[in-house]
Amino acid sequence: MQWLYLAIADIFEIAVAIAAGKAEGFKNRKWTIATLVSGALGTFFLSKALLTFNVGVGYAIWTSVAGVGITLLGALVFGQRLNWRKALGILAIIVGVVGLQLSGAA
């Protein structure tokens, strides 16, 4: 269940990144509200996940998976280059998350 909570929290965190980018330094009211609402919902589901995960572990997985999602979304939807440097970062995060799970921390 904690993985599902973390996944939902990550979807909202990715939404935060998109909304914050469009909020123009929080001058655009609509996108600012979208940022805050997404952030609040993401925070709620993160807190549900952290009932099971250690704070350090759950937070790191949450924020890094969101980073992966933002990068992949940028590549798939917004036509950004997925270069080897980004791929290496994504690989490290995946290896780290799998390693944490296999070592019983997640």
Next chain:
Amino acid sequence: MSDTGRSSANSWLTLLLAGVFEIGYALSVGGSHGFTRLTWSLVAVVFFLLTLWALSVALRTIDVSIGYAVWAGIGAAGAALLGPVFFDESLTAVQAVWLGVIIVGVVWLKLADRPAKTQEPVESPRAAQGVAAGAKEAQVVEH
């Protein structure tokens, strides 16, 4: 010149502060126990707003990818180091290594969002124009 230096130092201070707020956010969200504990929950809301505000202020002048990398790195490393201090939790050495791999990975990933050096053969014009314009542009591009 000294004005630019001062505002740049302030930006970095604000960014470090945003990182510290992010640690507070992570710890208090964990401490809120699914938002069932009032005090931790209120502290979490305050840190949520503070980290968002401080990061956005810092990113007005600091390159977005560098800013995100520093902020995420401080937040994740701080939460990992201080989690066991505030809560009854512990990590084995092996788990700590994997956690380190994730944190290095996310910092690396954020830094990798910078435009490649080859696209920017001349370093000085960017610096001279001020990073603010570049940061704004990068922010839109990234998201």
